[in-house]
């Protein structure tokens with residue numbers, strides 16, 4: 001906090017800075033002929049006050065791990081963020097390329113080309129496109145939900161790495177939210193979680209302008225938001241007028257001193273503030289003000305109506321004198337503390353360095369289990385749980401949880417020092433009890449039945465350098481998709497564990513049996529999907545997830561036991577790294593028919609293969625745990641697995657058949673689901689829909705007949 005100015009009334013210079021932010025936003029939208037000018041105009045004083053007086057952020061070291069986070073949840077108001085980053089002179093730090101530094105600085109040229117091809121000033125903030133975009137926002141609700149994960153990460157980092165005299169982590173997480181953010185369900189899930197967890201480091205500032213696109217929010221949104229948040233366990237503070245920044249300042253000071261609850265500050269504002277005709281009108285949304293209105297508004301601000309993208313030189317200077325210097329000082333103090341910490345706690349410092357660099361400690365995969373061949377086998381969820389525990393023991397920042405399904409998804413970290421992430425009791429001095437079984441240092445997170453908020457939260461955790469996992473049933477990815485999509489877009493190394501991956505889950509019936517979910521995850525750019533066929537493929541799948549630093553991985557796992565294949569008889573599971581590999585091949589010539597499958601259906605293909613072998617048919621089984629990885633292999637490898645010459649092909653997957661034509665061709669056989677499932681024990685459901693070896697054998701023989709007839 002800047003004690004010289006914290007609650008002082010706005011000066012003329014402050015007003016000039018605020019109006020610079022407003023006019024830059026107006027000019028950006030006018031020039032682009034698209035975008036939302038009204039919200040930046042209304043919320044500029046709020047954002048200015050936060051940045052200039054409170055945010056601890058070194059503009060020249062944007063990857064500093066203890067920086068305060070600012071999330072613009074209403075991403076459509078991004079012109080405001082671009083103005084702040086430019087006026088605050090935020091630019092990549094020298095010599096570091098960690099997450100916070102991603103991209104290049106927002107320059108005035110970039111601002112002028114707002115929303116144009118190649119500009120860093122994108123239509124909504126895209127993490128990585130310019131320095132200082134802490135997360136991608138745009139779908140309303142995502143930013144605030146992600147900020148909860150950032151706050152959880154800070155709480156975990158503080159509880160895990162701070163030592164007496166070494167407060168390495170004590171940063172705050174701020175999110176600026178709009179009516180739409182507050183309407184979206186995901187923000188309610190996330191706020192409920194944050195309230196339960198008593199995340200005192202979290203502050204949402206709700207720019208309440210009572211307008212959304214269709215007009216005044218009294219047609220849609222009339223609840224008492226503050227009361228709702230109080231019920232969630234938040235402290236709620238109010239600012240009657242966004243332009244009165246000293247009132248907001250006072251509340252932000254209160255927030256900083258609050259030891260046990262998250263804070264919501266509800267700020268009443270006017271969309272399009274200063275635009276004489278468009279204020280309080282829905283036109284302030286989604287379109288430029290228009291030249292005439294721009295002039296009138298600028299006059300209202302005491303601005304030169306003819307000036308465009310005008311930045312009075314005192315404005316960046318003023319930002320530098322407060323926002324810049326405060327952050328640089330805080331960072332310098334932290335650096336000298338960190339240097340001493342490195343000497344006193346070299347192992348812990350090494351862990352922090354790994355997190356910052358996105359690397360893993362030497363030998364992280366040494367204790368990975370290997371599973372003995374077994375006809376009875378284990379489910380891939382069980383195998384994954386063992387692998388995950390082995391990894392998490394080695395890598396302290398591998399942590400996470402499930403949406404109330406940790407026991408079913410086998411994602412509990414069971415080793416004795418894992419602990420549970422829960423707020424510890426507060427001592428008299430307001431300090432929390434240090435790491436015990438239940439504290440913020442715990443690594444088992446209970447997300448509650450909140451799949452969407454869980455996935456947004458793990459994104460926030462990944463953005464802080466952690467390697468989080470999130471788990472649930474595959475069917476519930478439908479509830480979490482919004483957040484998963486942004487994780488894929490941002491390239492975050494999150495591991496999702498989706499179990500109960502097919503109709504074979506059985507008795508829970510069609511509502512719980514995934515059909516189209518696998519295909520839709522495969523359709524998501526940047527999402528690595530792995531559906532391992534047995535325990536040893538599961539080991540390899542987890543290995544790939546851990547080695548992936550460029551995007552999320554979905555591990556798609558069974559509820560039911562699968563035979564653990566004898567790898568002396570069949571090919572090594574190391575083939576998983578190629579996405580698809582020849583698991584079982586014929587002898588005495590090239591194959592006549594290819595059997596392609598993933599996950600639980602690989603065992604069916606193996607059974608069919610053995611039968612076909614007895615019948616004198618030369619078949620090949622291809623295990624295809626990951627289409628994405630297979631697509632990345634060179635043409636020669638792909639040809640070696642799926643030779644063009646062999647067109648008799650059968651694919652088997654107990655889900656939607658969408659996409660399998662790519663591998664079996666238009667005339668190949670696709671054994672898949674064409675409807676929702678049914679309610680019965682898993683074995684009966686599988687039999688009902690024809691997922692058995694006999695069916696695979698029949699399909700293979702039909703393929704052979706068809707191709708022999710053609711030849």
Ligand SMILES: Cc1ncc(C[n+]2csc(CCOP(=O)(O)OP(=O)(O)O)c2C)c(N)n1
Nearest residue numbers: 039076138139140178179180181211212213
């Ligand atoms: C999930 C989602 N649905 C719809 C939109 C499209 N959208 C963009 S801005 C907007 C209205 C936003 O109104 P509000 O949240 O009150 O923001 P403000 O009026 O303060 O700009 C809508 C519906 C969106 N960005 N995200």
